[in-house]
Amino acid sequence: MPIREMAGIKTLRIIAMFVTALWLSLAPAQAAPNHMQASLVAEGPAQPGGTVTLALLMQPEKGWHGYWSNPGDAGYGLTLDWTLPKGASTGAMQFPVPQTLVIQGLMNHVYEHEYAVLVSFKLPADATPGTLLPISVKAQWLVCTNEICVPERAELQGTITVGSGANDARFEAWRAALPAPLDRPGTFALAGKTLRLALPFPASATLETPHLFLKTERLIDYAAPQRFFRNGDTLVVEVPLAKSPGPATSVEGVLAMGKDAGGIAFTSAPGAVPSGGTELGGEGTFSMATLGLALLGAFLGGLVLNVMPCVFPILSLKALALARGNSHDARAEGLAYTAGVVLACLLLGGVMLALRAGGEQVGWAFQLQEPGVVAVLLLLAVAITANFAGLYELPGLSVERGAGKSGAFGTGLLAAFVATPCTGPFMAAAMGAALILPTWAALGVFAALGLGLALPFLALGFVPALRRLLPKPGKWMDLFRRFMALPMGLTALGLGWLTWRLGGPQYTAVAVAMAVILLATLAAIGITQRKSRPIGVLAAIAALIIVGGVAGLPPPAPVTSTEEDLLGSVPFDETALAQARSNHMPIFLYFTADWCLSCKVNEKVAIETSATNAAFRLRGVIVMRGDWTRRDPKITRFLSSQGAAGIPLYLWYPNGGGEPRQLPQVLTKDMLVDLVGE
Known part of the structure; x- marks a missing residue:
């Protein structure tokens, strides 16, 4: 489009905005229904002098x-033009991440x-408990299609x-749609006809399709191409200035980090902006190096899962079945087992990506934050333990008889599913990268995780020499199988x-009761099997116990944990983190969960030590702990901003307000002590 024509369009735009503003201020209320339905929602009750969040819920018609x-x-x-009770006040509007x-x-x-x-x-300090405070607001906005615009009010x-009471659950999702604030400001400089902006952004976090939205008006050319550069842990953005830019004392x-990937809110002051760096690609491109590292990390993470206590017993028994020679086609079973594992990982990864696309703040192992899923895993672990102990026979895990390709496929699905309580090294960074890659590439990362998990059994199926290295068959195999009940029982x-x-407690009591009933049913199945009778009815009862028992569980109790740790850590809070950083205090920030095995090992070996x-007390280190056992959108957003989709994550903020340092996922005994002494 010619420049003169563009200028004419922008002139018309200014005129249109002026007319719109005049119309909104003078026109009477419209009789026709709005194309954008607006409603005022309060999150819940609040105490006198307290603060509650309000939401202006905006619902446009399709195409608007x-x-x-x-x-x-x-x-x-x-x-917005508010009418409030005396002594009440409102804050600034907080918008979700926009679209272009x-x-x-x-x-x-x-x-x-x-x-x-x-x-x-904010409620008046003298508000009377038990009363209702009336509020009203006159809202005005413009709603458009691609062809026409209509001012509405x-x-x-x-x-x-x-007083007190329950909150509206929708606010959790609405807060999750807000951009996460950066914990420190950036810098900007006006170089010729270009705005150059430097933002702190971890080198491990990549951007799929970034776009810079400025609250500061009349500064940049909004439609001009934007360039993004990597310079260590700094993201440099270059955008052409507007034809007649206004003054800027701050920006x-x-x-926005890409489609459905959220965004980061920032402020910046005049200052030095580094030059150079690696330029990021545009729409739809990504770093092949990032994809390669994510694939490798996921593959190695899946390989490590084989030695975890929830996977190793299943793998070892399948290997012994091959060693006994019960498999007529070891290669076919190896491929079937691999297909089951990879499919399970793809399903889990696909569900996670779909939830995030729907606005949910979830990360890897999200299913372990749901009590119902953990209850299902508990019943499955009990059933597998009973099988290993010899209470009944499950053909897919039998040493005595082969299961065939269908049994191997089912065992692969089972192995991947019971591996979900286990997390290991390499996986957090790989899963974090998966969340910012295109969907097809992210699914490739999940498939690599499954391939790593399936590799040992696949190798046994395809390499006879490896099978010959296994111990010779004998009576010890049955003893070994029973011994494997120990790690599965743990x-x-x-x-x-x-x-x-x-x-x-109540939730757990019901789950344990269902586990006891399941054990009794499995014992009956074992007796029936030893008498060579059909077990179809009993097997259906066992399946109903698992499904019906979980469906009938009571609502989980609210979180009331206030336990203290050796380091006297404080709960993670972005505001408290920013305050501590502004005071130039050394900070050790770590994220953990009760279901994260490697987290607990690190805490026992390196963190929770005298x-x-x-060392931390001597240097005045502030220890901040993020507990991700249950779903927490604030923690999930912070993890995403650090390029991680899972845990463990360890960050060290040095004394003096320097850039944070991301520590390895496996901590050694003296690593933190040595860190303080640097």
Whole structure:
């Protein structure tokens, strides 16, 4: 489009905005229904003088869109005129990460879907408990299609209960859609006709399709191409300035990290911006090096899972079945087992990606944050332990008889599913990279994880020399199988403990009762098998116990854990982290969960030790702990901002406010002590 024509369009845009503003301020209420339905929602009750979050829920009709706080080259943002009780006040509007929409060369910052604008509301200090505080707001906005725009308004009413009570669960998802704030500011410089912006951003976190949205208006050319450069742990953004840019003493905005990947809110002050670095690709491109490292990390992580207590017994018994010579086609069984493992990993990964695309803040092992899933795993672990102990016979895990290709496939599915309580080295970074890769590449990472998990059995199936290295068949095999019940039983005990941590005592009591009933049913199946009678009815009863028992579990109890650790750590909070960093305090921040085996090993070996405690106290180190046992959107967003989708994650913030250092996922005994002394 010619420059003169573009200038004419922008002039018309300014005129249109002026007319729109005049119309919104003078026009009477419209009789026709709005194309954007707005409603005022309060998160819940609050105490006198306390703060509660309000939401302006905006629901456009299909084909229509609303605008971000800075609408871009065209459009008009949301304005609010509050009527509040005496002594009450509201905060600034908080918008979710916007989308880009280019129409005739004009860049618009829009929402083409339902979205919520959040506003904090502070109650009067003298509010009377048990009463309702009336609030109202006159909201005005512009809603558009690609062809026409309509100014709309609504007067919304609501009440706030003074006191206590349940909160609206929708606010968790609405907060998750907000950009996560950076814990330290960036810098910017105006170089010629270009805005250069430097933002702290971990080198391990890649960007799929980044876009810079500025709250600071009339500074940049919104529709111009944006360039992104990697310079260590700094992301440098270059955007052409507007034709007549306004003054800028600070620059604020949002860095969108790609489709469905969220964003980061930042502020920046004038300062030095590094030059050079590696330029990132544009739409749809990604670093092949990142993909390669993610594939390798996932493969190695899956390989390590084979020695975990929840997987090794299954693998070892399948190997012994091959050693006994019960398999007529070892290669076919190896391929079937691999197919089962890879399919299970793809399904788990696909569900995680789908949930994130739907706005859920989840990461790898998300299923272990759900009490119902853990209860299912508990019952499965109990059933497998009973099989290993000889209580009944499960053909897929039999040393005495081969299971064939279908049994091997089912065993692969089972092995991958029971591996979910286990996390190991290499996996966190690989899963973090998977979340910012294109979908097909991310699924490749999950497939690599499955291939690593399946490799030992696949190798045994294809390499006869490896099978010959296995011990000769004998009576010891049955003893070995019974011995394997020990690590599997310990896994069941661990899952029982995790059920208690997630669901509370009553929840756990019901789950354990179902496990006892399941054991009795499996014992009956074993007796029937030894009499060579059909077990179809009993097997169906066992399956119903697992499905029906979990469906009938009571609601999990709320989290009330206030346990202290040796280091006197404080719960993770981004505001507290930013405050500690502004005071130039040394900080050790770590993320853990009760279901993370490698996390617990690191805590026992390196973190929760007297030597670490003494060294940290001597240097005044602030220890901050993020517990991800249950789903926590704030922790998930922070992990994503650090390029990680899972845990463990260990960050060291040195004294003096320097850049954080990401520590290895496997900590050694003296690593933290030596770190303090650096």
